[in-house]
Amino acid sequence: MLQNLRVESQEETLLTKGTETIQHTLNTILNATRFFNTVWFIDDTGHVVSTAPHMDLEGQKANRVGAREALKKRVPLISESYVGLNGHLIMLVSFPGYGENEVYAGFLGGWIHQFR
Numbered sequence: 803m804l805q806n807l808r809v810e811s812q813e814e815t816l817l818t819k820g821t822e823t824i825q826h827t828l829n830t831i832l833n834a835t836r837f838f839n840t841v842w843f844i845d846d847t848g849h850v851v852s853t854a855p856h857m858d859l860e861g862q863k864a865n866r867v868g869a870r871e872a873l874k875k876r877v878p879l880i881s882e883s884y885v886g887l888n889g890h891l892i893m894l895v896s897f898p899g900y901g902e903n904e905v906y907a908g909f910l911g912g913w914i915h916q917f918r
Contacts, residue, residue, distance in 0.1 A: 821852055821860065828854035838912030845908040848873050868894030872909045890915045
């Protein structure tokens with residue numbers, strides 16, 4: 803899972819922040835793997851750039867524990883399980899994205915829903 807996100811997080815299409823292109827990339831990631839229930843790109847300020855499947859959350863602050871940890875640490879990680887907004891246990895697998903001159907651009911994350 804981390805390897806898949808690592809490769810995709812280095813794609814120029816994610817780092818340019820063109821939302822249509824990012825949406826297409828996230829759809830491709832989601833459809834190409836069976837790892838994740840949802841894939842997100844969160845920018846360096848912690849705001850949702852895009853999700854797959856599309857959830858109409860663009861611009862909202864990603865303030866759950868997994869997203870906060872990914873933004874703070876800026877390293878590849880697999881979060882502890884936590885309860886998501888939907889009431890299900892969620893684990894975040896994330897990989898940071900760095901643009902030109904190694905400037906932090908945010909992270910690419912895949913959520914795994916662990917149904918109760």
